[in-house]
Amino acid sequence: MLLSDAMVAALNEQVGNELSASNQYVQVAAYFDGEGLPMLAKHFYKQASEERDHAMRFVKYLMDAGGELAIPAIPAPQARFQHAAEAVELALKSELKVTKQINGIVDLAIKESDHLSKNALEWFVNEQREEVASMDNLLRMVKRAGEANLFFIEQYLMQGGGGEAADEAEAKAD
Ligand code: FEO
Numbered sequence: 001m002l003l004s005d006a007m008v009a010a011l012n013e014q015v016g017n018e019l020s021a022s023n024q025y026v027q028v029a030a031y032f033d034g035e036g037l038p039m040l041a042k043h044f045y046k047q048a049s050e051e052r053d054h055a056m057r058f059v060k061y062l063m064d065a066g067g068e069l070a071i072p073a074i075p076a077p078q079a080r081f082q083h084a085a086e087a088v089e090l091a092l093k094s095e096l097k098v099t100k101q102i103n104g105i106v107d108l109a110i111k112e113s114d115h116l117s118k119n120a121l122e123w124f125v126n127e128q129r130e131e132v133a134s135m136d137n138l139l140r141m142v143k144r145a146g147e148a149n150l151f152f153i154e155q156y157l158m159q160g161g162g163g164e165a166a167d168e169a170e171a172k173a174d
Contacts, residue, residue, distance in 0.1 A: 001066040004112055008067040010105045011117075015058045016072040017101050021094050022051035024077040028087045031080075037150055039157035040084070043138075044091070054124070061120050084150055088142050092135040099128040138162055 003011070029044035062069055081087040102124045109118040138153075145152045156162065 002116055003062075003065050003067050004114065007105075007108060007112065007114060007117055008062065010108055011058055011062045011067060012070050013072060014101060014105060015055050015062070015069070016074055017098060018051050018055035018058060019071070020074050020077070021098055022048045022055065023074060024094055025051060025091065027077045027079050028081075028091055031087050032084070035084070037084070037154055039154040040150070043157055043162055047091070054127070057123070061117075065116065083147050084142050084153075085139065085147075088135070088139045092132070092139050095128065095132045095135050099132060102128060134162065 001008075025044045025048035029041045029048060032038075032040035032044060059069055078090060081090070102121060106118060106121050106125065108114075109121060141153055141156065142150070
């Protein structure tokens with residue numbers, strides 16, 4: 001097998017972490033759905049499926065490298081929120097947590113001179129940079145709009161804001 005036991009364990013744990021992030025985003029989306037904010041709901045349903053895709057990327061890498069899949073128990077996500085900012089803040093915290101987790105696996109790959117894994121993890125490192133920036137931006141907008149003016153955020157998302165194309169455009173404008 002191409003991977004150490006420690007790397008197989010870390011990758012399995014990360015499959016769980018990504019699925020956990022996916023579940024959390026479904027809950028955040030459902031919160032916005034229930035609040036009559038369909039674009040915010042759609043945004044987070046989409047984030048949820050992206051997190052599931054991340055989990056599947058880890059599964060595929062694990063399988064390609066001859067590892068064994070053992071998905072860990074997934075803790076229940078937070079289901080209730082007081083207001084929009086709390087929900088988006090939790091999403092940002094989740095992205096920061098996942099970034100740390102991925103950095104931890106990169107550290108392990110470096111320690112083990114496992115260039116195969118280090119190379120595969122680069123995609124995730126770059127993805128986290130985009131996702132943290134995008135969620136941080138959304139949180140700042142939600143806080144600035146305030147609970148009474150979330151309609152502006154709905155309009156922003158309706159016009160294609162909050163996606164990767166919008167992030168790139170903002171980065172160029174900076
Ligand atoms: Fe897959 Fe956004 O972490």
